[in-house]
Amino acid sequence: MIKKIFIYFMNLPLYYFMFLIPPKRNLWVFGAWYGEKYFDNPRFLFEYVQKNNPQVNVVWITKDKAICNNKTILYKYSLKAIMTSIIAEVYLISHSTLTDLYPFINNKTRKVVQLWHGIPIKKIGKDDNRYNHQNIKNKIKFFIFPFLIEKYSLIISSSESDRINMASAFDAALSQVKLTGYPRNDVFYNNHYEVKEFKILYAPTLRDKVDDEVNLFDDFGFDSNIVLQFLEENNIYLDIKMHPANKIDKKFKSSVKSKHIRFLESKMEINEILQDYSIIISDYSGLYIDYLLTDRPIIFAPFDYKKYITKDRELYYKYDDVTPGPKCRNWNEVLEWIIKFKENPELYKEKRKEVKDRFHKYQDGNSCERVYREILKLVN
Incomplete structure (x- = not known):
């Protein structure tokens, strides 16, 4: 906490200094995932603008020195990155200006675009009842550090219901939320993959706190011997990818040794490879809403539903209304539905289309x- 307060005080002079500096026309600064990852909606838009609109000077800010080129991708703690950010006209993020870029840029003289990182079915932002912004402690903090009150010039959405939720979550006027679709989903139309092997992706949503280890296997009937035998006999591969802010339980990971179960890196851009999968297994993650664009089967595994909606997040929707697939209580039921969908991928097809059209x-x-x-409309 002391470190965070120190950082905020360091940002205060830059925040006020920006009021004196006019923004540089057509300089757009991008950041994503706490400055640690180069992916999601900001990445796809960054590359699109870079390729198709050279009159716009785009810069990516990151903590990852390995991808920096000192031109269009800058190290966050370099003087060049900070100076570029001070004079930029537009900032584009996946989460928050405080974490994706710098606290000081949340300034009324600049434009901040919230691209977000998934179509949410779980409550986010101001709608998430875990956060209380109105207590005395926070009010004092916001008074001293005005950049902590994040206001966005533009927020994107994928559907009318998503648009309403985004406006509520970020305390924005509905007119500020534009119905555009998500940049990361263009990949489903611009890149075409052939499914070469029967692969399944299990990608659960965020649980507990950032960097917590999560185990959704042992407590829900995942018997390694039974699952491995099932996968090998049916020539199926199961890829497991935890939410980028969570870690796989180390004990579980070390106990599984088979080429039929693979653990994907959290830094992997998952939307680029979603089309590789014949089925995905999801829970409350917005990833399955993206996957609906493939028109392939989805198995839902809300193993901890009651605990999740009481201890973690509430949902914007009635779960059964927006989940077009079977709801499994344990891994044995998941295996049963894998076989059913392998034999007949058309099951739940009409329901999938209904939900796809609702969200896209x-x-x-x-x-x-x-x-x-x-x-362009915003800056002009």
């Missing part, structure tokens, strides 16, 4: 262009 107004691969045009 645009299904054309042009979301990057729509977002780009909305930003």
